[in-house]
Every structure is written in C-alpha cells, then in structure tokens.
Amino acid sequence: MQERSVQHTTFVIERSYGASPKRVFAAWANQEAKAKWFPGPKLFDFRVGGREYHRQTHEGVTYTYDATYQDIVPDQRIAFTYIVDRDETRLSVSVTTVEMKPEGTGTRLIYTEQGAFFDGTDKPEDREHGTRLLLDALDKALQDELMLDEKIH
Known part of the structure; x- marks a missing residue:
C-alpha cells in the first residue's frame, strides 16, 4: 500500500506592471488576451462559478488544469480554486x-x-517557479500590447 502525504504551502508573488489595473485584469479575463501568456484553454468561462479547463499531453504524459472562479471584482481581484492532475x-x-x-x-x-500537494508527486517550489515564469510572460504580453498601442496612436 502506497503511503499518502500532503504538503501544505502558501506563496506570494508581487509584481509591478506598466499597464493599468483595467488592462492587467483584461489579460486574465479575456480568453484571447490570456492565451498570449497562459496556455490556451479548451474551456474558458470567466464568471463567478465559471470554469477554465486545459488538458495537454507532453512526452506521453497528460496534464490537466481545472479551475473554478470563486470571486471576481473587475479591475481589482480574481479568486479561483484549481486542481492539477x-x-x-x-x-x-x-x-x-x-x-x-x-x-x-x-x-x-x-x-x-x-x-x-499530494504524495510527493509535485513540489511547491516547482509550482512557484512555474508561476513566476507565467507572470513574466504576462509582463511581456502587456508590454507588447502597450507598444502596439503606441504604434497605432
């Protein structure tokens, strides 16, 4: 019988972006905008109670991300729960x-x-590292959007 374990952790990442809260919020709330920095979801229903679902196979292993939005305050806050399989x-x-x-x-x-984190199958430090990379990608997407706006105007 496999020994079971749970490792609980909390991490906080703070970043400054050169875009308004409205633009940063839109980068999370709009499917097309989010796909520029976060792997494109198969399901994207951005509302309280809505889901975001991704399933992708990499080197023969299938990973699933399944999120449910719990609270949304436009331009201020997004709270969600999610599982990774x-x-x-x-x-x-x-x-x-x-x-x-x-x-x-x-x-x-x-x-x-x-x-x-269950049974030693994933490490909190790896999740935090991956999240930092995603937030870097968000920064790049926001910078690209601002540069495009400057060219248009």
Whole structure:
C-alpha cells in the first residue's frame, strides 16, 4: 500500500506592471488576451462559478488544469480554486487570489496561492517557479500590447 502525504504551502508573488489595473485584469479575463501568456484553454468561462479547463499531453504524459472562479471584482481581484492532475493522479489542489492595485500609472499585482500537494508527486517550489515564469510572460504580453498601442496612436 502506497503511503499518502500532503504538503501544505502558501506563496506570494508581487509584481509591478506598466499597464493599468483595467488592462492587467483584461489579460486574465479575456480568453484571447490570456492565451498570449497562459496556455490556451479548451474551456474558458470567466464568471463567478465559471470554469477554465486545459488538458495537454507532453512526452506521453497528460496534464490537466481545472479551475473554478470563486470571486471576481473587475479591475481589482480574481479568486479561483484549481486542481492539477498528471494522467489519473491528482497532484494538487490550490486556492489562488490575484489582486490588482493601482501603482502610479501602472499596477501592483499580488498573487497568493495556498496549495495542498499530494504524495510527493509535485513540489511547491516547482509550482512557484512555474508561476513566476507565467507572470513574466504576462509582463511581456502587456508590454507588447502597450507598444502596439503606441504604434497605432
């Protein structure tokens, strides 16, 4: 019989972006905008109670991300719960809050994740590292959007 374990963790990542809270929020709330920095979902229903679902296979292993939006305050806050599976194995369950606060002409984003990681199948430090990479990709997508706006105007 396999020994079971749970590792609980919380991590907080703070970032400053040169875009308004409205633009940062839109990068999370709009499927096309989010696909520029986060792997494209198969299902995207951005509303309280709505789901975001991704399933992709990499090197013969299928990963599933299944999120449910719990709270949305336009331009200020998004709270969601999500699970990650590898094939038929549940790796983790998380509660995440993304806060967007005005900071000068830009935005201070505060990403807080509270996770339960099961049976040593995933590591919190790996999740935090991956999240930092996604938030870097968000920054690049926002910068690209601002540059495009400047060219148009």
